[in-house]
Amino acid sequence: MNVYTTDKIRNVVLLGHGGCGKTSLVEAMAYLSGVTTRMGKVGDGNTISDYDKEEMKRLFSINASVVPIIWEDTKINILDAPGYFDFAGEVEEAASVADAAIIVISGKAGIEVGTKKAWEVCEKYKLPRIVFVTDMDIDEASYRQVIEDLQELYGKKIAPFHLPIRENGQFVGYVNVLQQRAKRWKDNGEVEKTDVPDYSRENLETYREELMEAVAETSEEFMERYFGGEEFSEDEIRQALRVNVADGSIVPVMMGSNLLARGIFTLLVDIVKYLPGPDKKKCAGISAKTNEVFQADYDFAKAKSAYVFKTIVDPFIGKYSLIKVNSGVLKTDDILYNYQKGAEEKIGKLYVLRGNKAEEVKELHAGDIGALAKLNNTSTTDSLSTKANPIHYIAAKMPVPYTYMRYQAKNKGDEDKISQALQKLMAEDLTLKGVNDSENGQTLLYGMGDQHLEVVVSKLLTKYKIEVELSKPKVAFRETIRKKSDVEYKYKKQSGGHGQYGHVKMTFEPSGNLEEAYEFDQIVVGGAVPKNYFPAVEKGVQEAVLRGPLAAYPVVGVKAVLYDGSYHPVDSSEMAFKTAARQAFKKGFLEASPVLLEPIVALKVVVPDSYTGDVMGDLNKRRGRVLGMNPIEGGKQEIVADVPSMELIGYNTDLRSMTGGADDYSYEFARYEQAPGEIQEKEIAARANKLDSGE
16 A cells, blocks of 8 residues: 555544444445445445454444545545444544544434434544435435434534435435535436526525535634625635634535445545644643653654554454554654553554555554554553653543453363453453452453443354353342340360360450451450460451351451450360351351341433433332432433442443433442342342352
8 A cells, every 4th residue: 555644644433323324334435436346235244344253243333443545645544433332442442543523324313322422422532523414315314304403402513515306216416505506426426517406495595504604603704794795705615614624613414325325425525625634633642751741743753653542353363553653654664662561562564454454554654544463562552652752642531341240161171261362352342351259259241231241252252262151240248247246155176185175255246347357356354365366266257257157248347356265275276266266256146136238339320311210210220329410511410329239230231221322321339238138038048058068
């Protein structure tokens, strides 16, 4: 592939609701630009950007992929991001290196939850954007409705550039609002001029007026001229649009059909014309030497530096680190320094990925997106620079995974293989986490939702030939006491020669501190139990609290006091006193009104106003206590509640079905509280075998 300079590059992320047509738009662009000779179809599993076996099987995007489209003399790096919410980490990775966005909307489905989330991503990363309304070949598609809904949501910055021309239910052409001229597609895909249909004139006037109003709002001079009834020239309009589309104050709306590859030519022209290249964007890191800001700004003349935004680890094609060059020009065999890892990396060959196909390239200029193979010490969000000028770029903030399941190997002996395979998957996917919960004897897999975890299990099978089962995780209960008990235990054993003798009198009561397992004290007088046995008594308590007598859960909040006992000058030993204390604890605990405690989490749920009633009603069913609501911009509410941890298993799926995915939630452990009677009884019965077996 040719080398492209910074001003001839556009980095554009495709965003939108799942199934709105992002991947088929990439196919149409690739076909029209000559990258491919025929358009692949999502349904046939042969598209450029959905190359993963899981994507082919499920017929939707799971990974963000890069597809460079060469349009005239410009390289457009298209970042195709998934629309399904379980793969939000991929969206963040792609958006973090994009300089602009195309929000894709299906003309048939209209504005969806994923459309609004796409807009929020653009706001977060300050990305200028074009809206592209696809599916215009479908009879039920309504471009006018999409425009009205967008304007209602986002105001006057929405500027329709086109109007569709339909005849006999067919999408045959479009009206250019700026030029007030119409064009019709010929059979060979080219366009010919035509008259604006009478039925389009009213909408044309409305949209033209809205476009002029959007342009007028861009400066005081234009506003005065607009209100003075002056017309703007086409050049003035285009110049104003260039400036204001680039700063996000105008959002053009275009339309077409991916399947017919109509409207795509104009979209590609306008991407180059209106969306900014990296040379118009700012980019800064921190110099590790001076601790001052390093203004990279995609300047090819500055020291080399790059940011690793994604990693691909494949058993067949190996490891690729996807980078955006933030300054300088990278060349084959450069040696770069990884600031985070404190290690040098010889980069060898430079690549440009098109889907999963790697093409060699001699150089990568500032602002370009490429790939480096087999970097040993580098992972996603790392910074690469020269050792003489080490730079640290702030990592993109990844969403935190809150959905988790227990996972186990189907075949014994596969545990090590699973661990190694998961490490590779976690290197690719920063929203996936494996946790070893040794306290409850389980391994947990955290992801962005149930579908995410299903995909991971499927990948383990198809890529690494390992079978894994997901199941409901155990909840980390605790045991404590509510009253005081006074017990005595004498451990006496005679077996020829020296015997064993330990005798303790102890009290057990609530310590009031659930952060600590136990407190130990002794108030023995007169040497009834010699001082040298006190540590053995405490050791007995220390061992006993690991597995409570109620349901074999760890014990918290108990104060144990040794106040009396007796010893034998020959038969007493540390072992005997430790055993006596352990048995005394068991007896005393069960006599002190023992209870099970369940973990409570502090939950925050952000939803549109219209869903607050449903969400709060659902939280009440989950034994949650709603503590309050805080209004958030964009017509949303943050609901704050305390909820038992066990009630949040499966919450992600239920919440999504309630809100259509228009939700966001997070939680953190708050404290332990006494579990209700029926839950306690059920849990004690379920754990009876653990007490008997001493597991």
